[in-house]
Amino acid sequence: MKAVIAEQIGTWSEVLKITDWPPIEDLPPKALHVQTSACGMGFPDLLQVEGKYQLKAEPPFVPAASVTGKILAIGAEVDPSAFKVGDRVAGHAVADLSGNMRGGLSEEALLFADLAVHVPDFINDTVVLSMHDNYWDVHHAISTCGQVGPEDTLLVLGASGACGMAAIDLGKAFGAKVIACASTPSKLKACQRAGADQVLNYGEDASYEDFLAKLKENDLYGKINVVFDPVGGGYGEAAFRAMAPAGRYVLFGFASGGTDPKSAFPNFPINLLLMKGQRIIGSMGSSRGAKITEMFQMVKEGLLKPGAGIQSDSAPTYGLENFLDAFRAIATRQAIGKVVVKVESKAASDL
Template sequence: MKAVLCKSFGPPSNLVLEEAADPVAKANEVVLDIHAAGVNFPDTLIIEGKYQLKPPFPFSPGGEAAGVISSVGEKVKHLKPGDRVMGLTGFGSFAEQIAIDAMRVLPMPKDMDFVTAAGFSMTYGTSMHALKQRANIQPGETLLVLGASGGVGLAAVEIGKAMGARVIAAASSAEKLEVAKAAGADELINYSEVSLKDAVKELTKGQGADVIYDPVGGDLFDQAVRSINWKGRLLVVGFASGRIPEFPANLALLKGSSIVGVFWGSFAAREPQANLENFQQLFAWFSEGKLKPLVSLTYKLDQYEDALEVLSSRKAVGKVVVKVRD
C-alpha cells in the first residue's frame, strides 16, 4: 500500500509518500480500506513532535478516516468485511489502509458519503462532548464560539443551535463570519476589528457568555475569560494560535466560573458508551438536516503537503479532507 510517512519530526515538506507493508488485523482489530482521511490541526503538531501523542517512527499522520472494512480480527463480531465505517485512528490515516481497534470505528449513516464521514468524527465528536458532558449547556444559554469558521468551531455553532443555545460566532474576517452565519450563528464578532471582550459585553447586556468554546487560546483566551457570565464555563479545546495561555485564578473566584478541559480522544476511550450515545444523536441531527458539515477543500493523497499547510497557516474554513480513493 501507499502511505505518507513521517520518519523524523519536521514540517510537512519533511514527509514522504512511499510503499509500506499492508496491515494485518490483530484479534480485536479491523483493516480499513481508506477512501478519505480528515485533516485536523493536531496533524500539523504530531509531525513536528509538538502533540501529546508521539508515535514511533515511521508513522503516517491522519487522525480520522472513512472507508470500507476489508478484514476483521478473530474476536470482532459486530463488524464484517464490506461495512462502510468511519474511525478515530489517532494517526495513520494518510494511507491506503490501516489496522484499527474495532471499538474505534462506527458504521457510517447510509445518507453520508466518505468525504463527509472522514471529516465528521473529530470535529463533531469533540464539540458534542464539549457542549454536552463538559459544559452541560442548557437551552437559552449564550454560547460564544471562537475560531467559529474552523472545523471544530463550525461544529460547535451547529451543535449549540441544535441544543437550543443562542450562539455568538467570533472569527478573524467577514468572510469567515459569513460561513458561521450560514451554519446558524445568531450574532457575529470580527475580533480583528473590535475588542472581543467589549463586543461580548454589548451583545449580552453586560452579563457575558454562559459557555465559551475556545480552540484558539493565546490572546483571545485572555479576552474570553473576561467575557464570561456568572457560573460560566470556558471550554479549553486547543491552542491554534500557538500560545498556551495562563489563567488568572482570581477571575474564576469573582465570576464563580469554571475553566473546563476538553479531550475528546480520552473521553471516547474511557467512556465508549457515552461517546456512542453522542454519535447516535449527531447522526440523527445529520439525517434531520440540522448538521451540514462543510468540507471546503479536498486533496489527493500525493497533495498531503498542501493539505497540511492550509491547516497550519489557519486558512482553512470548515473541513479539509484527503481523498485516498476516487
C-alpha cells in the same frame, strides 16, 4: 499501493513523500484493515510528523489519524458480531505489527476497532469526517460540561476550526444563541454557513484589550452564558471577563499557542468566579455509544449540518496528489473546518 510516508521526523514540507508502499498483510489483533475512502486532518497530524505531538509515531509512518473507508479484514481479537468485511466505518488509525502507523493518507489503513463506528448510508465522507471525533468531544464539552440550553448565549472561539464548527452546529441544535468568533472574513462566512447567529472578527493577533472592546461594542459584555474555548490566550481572557453571572467557561484547547500550547494558557482573574458565581470547566472527554447514534439521526433529520461550513464553490479540494496543499492550509492557519482528503483507491472495490 499509493501512500504518503513520513520517512523520518522533521519539517512536514521536507519529510513527506508520496510513494508506492507495501500493502498491509499482517493485521494487529485489535485492528480493522480498511480500504480508505477519505481522511480528515488537523494540526495534531502536522505536529505528529514534526515529532511535537503527545502521541508519537515511529517512522516510516503514514499520517492522518482520522479515517473513513470499508473494512477489508478484521483482527483476530475483534468481536465478529460488531464488524464484518464490507462495513463502512470511521475511526482512529493505529500502527501495524512493526509499530508503524498506517493512517489515512494511503489507499489502505488500520483502525483501532474499539473506537471505530459504523457509518450509515445517509452520511457522506465529508460529513462523517467533520463529525469524527470533533462532534463526540464537543458534544461532551458543551452539553455535559457547559450544560448549554435554549436560554443560553454561547460564545465560540476558534469558531471556523474543526471543533469550533462542531460547537456552532451543536449549540444551535441545543437551542442556544450562537456567537462565532474567528480571524478573517472568509472564516466568518464559513461560520455563518455553519449556522452562527452572529459573527465577530477578533483578528489574527488581536490583543486581549481589543477583543474585550469588540465584545463590549457588540453589546455582549456580561451577556455570555457559556464560552467554548479551544484557543486560549488573550482571546480566552477577554471572553472570560465578558461572561454573565453564573456563566460556564468550557476550557477545551490552546490552539493560539501553535506548537507551544503552554504560551496560550489564559490568565484568569479567579476572583470574578467568586463574585459572579461562575465556573471554569475543563473538558477532556467524549460522548460515545448512543450519543453518536443520536447525532447521526439528528443529521438525517436536518437538525445537525456537519460540514456545512466548509461546503462552498470556492472551498479547496484535496486528494493524495495535492496532499501538501492540505498540510500547507493547516500550517498557515488558512484551514477551515476539518481538512478532508479524498483517497481514490486503485483497487476495485466490489465489497
